[in-house]
Amino acid sequence: MDARIFSKDTQALIYNFKANPVQRMLDFDYLCRRDKPSIAALVSPGSPGGHHKAFFGSEEILLPVYGSMERASRENPHADVMINFASFRSAYPSTKEALENVNIRTVVIIAEGVPENEIRELTSLSRKKGKLIIGPATVGGVQAGAFKIGNTAGTVDNIVACKLHRPGSVGFVSKSGGLSNEMYNILARTTDGLYEGIAVGGDAYPGSTLLGHLLRFEGIPEIKMNVVLGELGGRDEYDIVQAIREGKIKKPLVAWVTGTCASIFPSEVQFGHAGAKSGKEAESARAKNRALKEAGVVVPDSFEGFAKSIAGTYQGLVSKGVISPAEDVEPPEVPTDFKAAVKQGKVRRPSGFLSTICDDRGEEPTYAGIPMSEVIEKDYSIGDVISLLWFKRKLPKYATKFIEMCLVIAADHGPCVSGAHNTIVAARAGKDLVSCVASGMLTIGPRFGGAIDGAAHYFRDACDRGLAADEFVEEMKKKGVRIPGIGHRIKSAKNPDRRVELLKDYAKKNFPSTRYLDYALEVEKYTLQKANNLILNVDGCIGVLFVDLMASSEAFSDEEMKSIIDIGYLNGMFVLARSIGLIGHALDQKRLKQPLYRHPWDDVKYAK
């Protein structure tokens, strides 16, 4: 294994990637003025692949996404680091695959809670292959000015404040990933900053050890001194002591082992990290600090003195001329993320959409401000829900009952009407349910089912203007407009439409007033003189009764009524109602396995 694992050209594959760490890596790259992003490709296991959009500075770039590690590596053979965001359940197979891949030299395992047997097997495999594992249970690490793993060192501000965008002279290794950032902060205040920092992770047997990285740092000439933050439990720190004794570690070392508090606990204690367990005296923080000190390592008396010890050692090396402090470098400005800026109250943006009928953001969805639990507990009917979502108000019970009657009555009108016919033909052509229903739906228009709005509009207008029924009919005739809602192909005065009778009866009994219906019936009297089938049909009846409902309920202003009619609310009623029937027809045809329909030749007059 080489001493250097990262450089300004290192590129990584990110397995099971998350958008945030990807962006944080790219922001770091930009701050370091890297030529290329540090990510070659992303792996989203099992996905069909594609591209992921992210920012490199203010420019958006596309990162390729692959469904497998194998493919990602084949297409990006220069990427030699794999950062594994797989969960503790699946970290093993993906890490194994990466270790066995010829292109990959370093694997970082982020997950916490990878079983000990699995990580020990992986470690043994990595040794055989001469590769390096960082983690598990870590945030990763960073080589200042060159390459940053995932979420290490957090935000752009922090990276700059900790001078991580350019290399300093200090090597750092810790168990804890959480504290590594705190340490970068300390190093920036006490030295010329970090060169490379690695958090090996809090497990008992991490894939690489404190010592492993210290030995690596010996081979990196830019690193002039090392800092180690160990913790109680395990014997890793003794391995460092041994290596110092054997002369394998020569660079000055400042260290602190945390967990000196263990003695105040009533019984043995498992701290936050899996490896941090009290018990044996030799594995205690005190014993390990003592051993390090005896081996010549600079060890403070408490964590509070750590910064001072680091500063002292650093200053000593500066005055000896071993370190010539790294120059400060002005990093380029990274644009603030829009979300972050909004959070900080720095920017505002007009919204692109507006919605007023419902809200799904809170603990439970609301319909026009009414929480779902009330809708269910108080037995709101479909009519009530339509009144909330369409009219944005609670309408009286007689009104919502009427809405439901309209839905029931208009739900279906047999297989022969044009909409149902189209649905049936589509179903027999083997189309899916949505296509079949849409095929029928798209038939709804001025001639089929679409007369309700028109009827409401013309009858209301004429009635309000005080036109006599005959005057209205003649005026329409003059304009060349058929009166919507008048006339039926089959029904007539002698063979009345039962549906119309039912609606009229209900309205007469329940509506405070049926002024518009009465007017429409006057009109019907007049048209029937012209032809027997010019009756008020079901569309017309629903149309005028809706006008009556709105006007007599006093729940709507004049403006609102006009708008409701103009923008097609009432046709909405037909669309909703008939979708029930059309779905039925589509399912019926599929259930009956009806074959493709072909219209007979003899029913078509082929003309020149």
Next chain:
Amino acid sequence: MARKKIREYDAKMLVARELGLDLRSIQITAETDFQSLAEEHPWLANTRVVVKPDMLFGKRGKNNLVLLNTTLADAEKFVKERLGNEAEISGVKGPLTHFIMEPFVPHEDEYYLSILSTREGNSVSFSTSGGMDVESDWGKMKTATVPVDALPDEAGLMELVSELPEDKKKNASGFIKECCQAFKNLDFTLLEMNPFTFDAEGNPFPLDMRVELDDTASFKNMKKWNGVEFPQPFGRKLYPEEKYVKGLDEKTGASLKLTVLNPRGRIWTMVAGGGASVIYTDTVADLGFGEELGNYGEYSGNPNEEETYLYAKTILDLATREPDGRPRALLIGGGVANFTDVAKTFKGIIRALKECREKLKEARVRIYVRRGGPNYQTGLELMKGLGSELGVPIEVYGPESSMTRIVPMAIDHVKGE
């Protein structure tokens, strides 16, 4: 997390099932009815038994807590005299609640076997001189390290059992190999049989067994482990608050930990991060105020607002109990976070602080905050504003101050009257 000790009874059941051994161990607790035991296990009528506590502590023989070669009736008497009573083992006191009873196997030979998970592999040790005196006969111990992904080979096994007489080697080495397989299959981190023997029919019989499991592997072993219990160390009684937080922790993907050190302590901590929490605790102890420390605890792994609120409330409740007119301190600490949104995690804590406003005043609690990381400016501003709103003194520091700077401040505060 990580290595957990399990009871001898569970350990024997796991090994017996995996190796197909007939171990016939019986667990005895306060609920055990000896009458129905005899009915359920007819062999008890004509077999002599061994009975001893099963509470994760060793040295039971040396503490006169093992009754050997006895009848069921005497075993019952032995257990009933001790069940629920306090025992003191190596300076730790606690009530005896669990016993294990099993057939007494007459034997002459006592062997020692242990398998221990180490970085390099599984360290297998065997000695022909097992039992209470294994340590005094350390010279007979043979140890070999087996690679993690392998079983011991024939040569290695023969070396381990080289001290045994020729006719016993095959049986013993076969058993050791099977134990290594079980160790791996069941995700053990420690298996110790001190001692084990072979019964009259030549079947291996562990007289005493210790097992530690790697509980991070529980997702792979739901069936094999069969609901095995992970008891607290002997003598460690959980406070209700500790139990409550344990419950919270088990329900979330985040980490919420609480250990009560001194319920009457005057310095309490609510620290983000497994690493930082240890350092805060260290620093209080290093500065000589360990005995005033109320708790150890940490929250990490991005708990949501509700979880943070419930966690904070539990600690505040402990910290403000029985006001005595003397000042107390609460450390809301943490390092410079890598990716945790500081303002977001503070929201739950702030909600809890607001609710406990009166109690905080009564207990004269002064709050010290130190934190850095994403969105920390907003988080710290929220905390600063809260101080004046609640009328509770809150001192707030960011990454420009050292992480533990607030510890000496808190100590100075509790030293005052």
